[in-house]
Amino acid sequence: MKHDSIIVKLDSIDAYNKLYGLETRHPLVTVLNLTEATRVVNHIQMDYGVYALYLKNGVSCTLKYGRQAYDYQEGTVVSFSPGHIIGVESETDELAPDVIGLMFHPDLIYGTPLAAKIKNYSFFDYSQREALHLSLDERRLFIECLDHIKNEIEHPVDNHTAEIVASHIQVLLDYLSRFYERQFITRRKVNSDVLTKFEKALKEYYADGHGKDGVPTVNYFAEIVNLTPGYFGDLVKKETGKTAQELISLRIIEFAKQQLATTNDDISIVAYDLGFQYPQHFSRMFKRITGISPKQFREKISVGYN
Structure with missing residues (x-):
């Protein structure tokens, strides 16, 4: 059955969290765990105004860039930057997909070393058939990085929060760059x-x-x-x-x-x-x-x- 997709503007962390019925702990960054979602999201297009990284643990969720489906299998990471419009099109409605990840607003990294480096992470502009396939050890490192970020944003916000969180995000992005280099080799x-x-x-x-x-x-x-x-x-x-x-x-x-x-x-x-x-x-x-x-x-x- 064909469904008409609506376009949702994601210009803030809170807009995304409200979409899935999640709590917003920090206005500019969130560590996502969609198994905690309280609302079904399907047949929509998300117009991103934020950076996002998703690690898919389950196998049912389908993402589309235009008419092309992402190479988004179990154990893969996809990443989006502001300006991407991504469709969520699954055959069945799923309340709590097994997906974890990170989302942060560009304002979070303003004035930090990451702001000058963010354009070097070219994988944010990759699209369909270009997802990052992680090994078990790589997944573990990905999750550890998310845990460091989550622990920091669960503390009261102070003058050091943004820079510390940005540094943890940069470590995660550097790992993803390394993992993509490995993938270029293993997919020779x-x-x-x-x-x-x-x-x-x-x-x-x-x-x-x-x-x-x-x-x-x-x-x-x-x-x-x-x-x-x-x-x-x-x-x-x-x-x-x-x-x-x-x-x-x-x-x-x-x-x-x-x-x-x-x-x-x-x-x-x-x-x-x-x-x-x-x-x-x-x-x-x-x-x-x-x-x-x-x-x-x-x-x-x-x-x-x-």
């Missing part, structure tokens, strides 16, 4: 398939005449392999040691060298064929990667042939 076969598709799409981009559509982007190739740009970029970096943008730029220069060496086309024409709106942008990229300008490269090739 899946990663290899993604890289193969990426390399194939890179080779085909100009061969199929896409140069007229502009210079290829990381977003373009991430969409081809059905990953978010953040997860795709991190995967490529872990596997190759180069960023996805660096690999794209190297491929562009390969095509440029071929065209410069085999045609008499003006350099501006070569640039346009490769998708550059402005030839000077192409020339700057070419010199940055090769150490010489397109004109110097063509002259060097010409001398070599003679």
Whole structure:
């Protein structure tokens, strides 16, 4: 049976707690345990104005990003940042799903070291099929971090609370970064398939005449392999040691060298064929990667042939 989802704005910790019938102990942060929920939540979309991390212990809850279901199995973590709209769509209504986690408002970390570092945790922008699968030991560490945060926010709030809580959150996020790095390694076969598709799409981009559509982007190739740009970029970096943008730029220069060496086309024409709106942008990229300008490269090739 199809259900129409309503959109709920989650711009505060209290808004989320009221949704599930939970108590609010601190206005800017909460350690979640949805087994204590007193209200059923299903067939809704949550418009997040807060950061959230969920560890799923049960298997029934289903989350969706757009029309795509998350890879949200037992023992997995998903994470959201302000601006995400996530749907809760389960086949059956469940009063108290076996889910624990953390939610904190951006104001909590304002003025703390975590505020300057929060954008480095790229997993907040991962989406469907990119959940973090934890081992039993990793789950234990996750729960220990939550316990430290919970213990702190259950004490009376003072001038040190926000900084101490933020430091505990940063430890948890650093652990998740480590666990994702481990997952990139243990999923090497899946990663290899993604890289193969990426390399194939890179080779085909100009061969199929896409140069007229502009210079290829990381977003373009991430969409081809059905990953978010953040997860795709991190995967490529872990596997190759180069960023996805660096690999794209190297491929562009390969095509440029071929065209410069085999045609008499003006350099501006070569640039346009490769998708550059402005030839000077192409020339700057070419010199940055090769150490010489397109004109110097063509002259060097010409001398070599003679």
